[in-house]
Amino acid sequence: MVTEVDTVTEVQARRLGRLRTVGGRGGALLRQLTRDKIGAVGLTLVLLMAAAAALAPVIAPYDPTAMSNQRLATPGGTFLLGADEAGRDLLSRALYGARTSLAVGLVVVGCAAVIGVLLGLLAGFYRGILDAIITPVTDIMFAFPTLLLALAVVAARGPGTENLILALVLVFIPSFARIVRGTAMSVRREPFVESGQAAGLSNARLIFKYVLPNSIAPIAVQFTTSIAYAILIEASLGYLGLGVQPPAPSWGSMLANGKAFMELSIWPSVVPGVCIMIAVLGFNLLGDTLRDVLDPRLRGRTNR
Secondary structure (H helix, E strand, C coil), X not given: CHHHHHHHHHHHHHHHCCCCCCCCCHHHHHHHHHHCHHHHHHHHHHHHHHHHHHCHHHHCCCCCCCCCCCCCCCCECCECCCECCCCCEHHHHHHHHHHHHHHHHHHXXXXXXXXXXXXXXXXXXXXXXXXXXXXXXXXXXXXXXXHHHHHHHHHHHCCCHHHHHHHHHHHHHHHHHHXXXXXXXXXXXXXXXHHHHXXXXXXXXXXXXXXXHHHHHHHHHHHHHHHHHHHHHHHHHHHCCCCCCCCCCCHHHHHHHHHCCCCCCCHHHHHHHHHHHHHHHHHHHHHHHHHHHHCHHHHHHCCC
């Protein structure tokens, strides 16, 4: 009985155009991204950053923490992109800094997405007391500027990678919760969900089989753009000395250290600054294109 009703509800969902399955769409989505010029640029930048981070131990010419007597060396010769104030190779430190930024971004946004999606599903599907508790809390967190909230958490707990990740997870949870809550409230009123409830399907089955798949598109867009923002905030906190601590390479700390030597050499600041710009630009372009591709109302804007 449950299987038959379940099949009927799936047919109804597809007719309404609401149930979007992820399986089998990866290839089509990739083709759409590559056909879009902006999306192709964003995807290329993201892939280059991921490759640099993954292959850093192989392609980095030197140990990123090894010092030399060639302090503030200009690009060329021994150091392709120059050296910092301690004689450390900027290229090697930039490559390992990509590992730090990408790892922090993925861990932070991944954890925030899991927690935020679950909270949004509970608030949007069950409503009632759960919604009355979850929504005001997320609204209060939204009232604070993102960087200020992260700075307050890190300042209270002290600098370090663990505290940085905790602060950023707390910062990004409300965004995912709010997006999924809105989708869950909308899908919950659809006929196929009401049919499933009348047939006795469990709420868990309805949530994970019908409500969650309809939230995949906005979650994917939010996930991509949040990584860009997480990289930017991590660099900002690193610049203030509250992020990843030395001697581990971090783009933000590299930028801060190079600031004091700008009159002697601009490269210790230019190299990490360009890396931050490329990473944030790549994820933002990819996120914008994903939004256009996955939102049926915006598909006419692709192939720009």
